[in-house]
Amino acid sequence: MTAVIKTSALRKDFTVWHKTGRLRRQRRVVSAVDGVDLTVTEGELLGYIGPNGAGKSTTLKMMTGILSPSGGQVSVCGLTPVPQRTTLALRIGVVFGQRSQLWWDLPLSESFSLLRHVYRVPAADHAARLRRCRELLDLDAFLATPVRQLSLGQRMRGELTAALLHGPKVLFLDEPTIGLDVLSKQAVRGFLAELDARGDTTVVLTTHDLADIEKLCRRLVVIDHGRVVHDGTVAQLHAAYRSRRRVVVDLDAPWPADLVLPGASVERVEADGLRVTIALEDTTAGELLGRLAGSVALRDLSVREPEIDDVIARLYAGR
Template sequence: MIEMRDLSKTFTVRVKAGRLRREKRTIAAVDGVSLSIGRGEMVGYIGPNGAGKSTTLKMLTGVLTPTSGEVSVCGLRPVPQRTALALRIGVVFGQRSQLWWDLPLRDSFRLLRAVYRVPAAEHEARLRRCCELLDLDGFLDIPVRQLSLGQRMRGELTAALLHGPEVLFLDEPTIGLDVVSKQAVRSFLGELGRTGDVTLVLTTHDLADIERLCHRLVVIDHGRVVHDGTIEQLHARYGSRRRLVADLDSPLPPGFVLPGATMTGTEADGHRVTFTLESITAGAAVAALVTAAQVRDLSVVEPDIEDVVARLYTDGRSAEGRSAEG
């Protein structure tokens, strides 16, 4: 459904290099990205600010012309066939609006029906379904400029789906939303993804979006793909481990070793211990622990994706620092 081969985009910026002198500098926003996304996939596309996420999305939607490389979406070349592609994709830019600011939401939807040339019955059916899932009925007749961010975003999602797109590009759709609105957007997208009809590419800074929605995760940094795989593969690659936290009546005997695990923390004079599980299951670790001490409470903590991704970003920055120094 989406193919990118060695896709690059460079921008030329002028920077001050003296009192009057300005120097041209070329910045690679996207640097040789190759990806293949199949029909019905839900892909999370993440990276730190300025990593090249939005630039990639803009090249995929035909808004920006790639500097080099090849790209095809729904079998079409996005820039030369932008109008044809627009009929087959839906786009939500979290920080932009595709709705008509001065008109009620309902009028924006009606206009989009005319713009995308959707038959009335299909439009009505899709709108009804979106109203049901996103709870739009209460604000359909309010001008877009008077909607809250959460309401507007639900309107934006509906607007992107009314023409039945094959691919949905979402650029930070939950940015700035409160917990309830985020939840509504996520469950809606989850529902959409379950049908397998729509291919979904989602960029976000909120990793909870990815964890709940996307099986596949692509991490981009400095314009390059640094990870492409499942969240589990990311954990495995960066050595993320589950942790066992135990509250004890008395500290563990001196020299206690839990085979296949490493003690990574002790608190409260040894009354709380944390083990990172490496080659031992949680069950076996618990069994070994209760034979060594009186256990009051136990919890198994899943690896945190935010920590892994933060490490990934930090590694990228240190690598960049090293290469700049070298």
């Protein structure tokens, strides 16, 4: 597969001054991004996450040409972002949370029309892309509404459309679902899933909403203190940090305190011993059920998959 984004030992340093006395200040260099090596291939949807201050947005700003790297190399669509920023702008789309590329006082449809001229997009191509976005993001109900009167969810759907109307090869999304209601999140996720299925646009997604990552991204890169601490699938992340499935059993009689379950451990006993949560360690749910069937009076049983929030929290804590 063709590499669309490639970084090597990428770093970004900032100078910070802090007071050391009434009249003195001391200079300190802080590395926001500290040697990131990353390759993203054509058509990939990459989840790029980390805690606040980890360096996610700084990395994206270097990839889009907003910030100059302090060291290392970065290439996007075969271009070096800062010196070739104007050319690169025609090949990428960007949605940065609170930054808008829409005209505040104009109807949404007129913002789309102006962007066609800004990017010099042929009318037929623009119309075809807008038609697709209108269908997938359900834009028709507010196309004639001034941007300032749109809800946050409506505006975000407009921002996604605006970022794609010129047919970019790469789409950078920084917190696209932050603050959105459930329906708006579903619309955005469904749209990104459709975009990923087509395979003609590479997407780099940063978010604190880990449900976005689980639903959309096959590959996950975790950055902390400016360095990559995980690069792989969500399943590989669970395996690396020994995430455990859990079985919740409801009983007709209280749980026997002396019951031993090889390969599993009891995490929680509730409702006077009638509901028990068991973590699977070196056994399967089927094997556990076989052991329980002859030992307790089972009423119901459910299996809970490990939550990505838990493993990410443990990863950050471990760092």
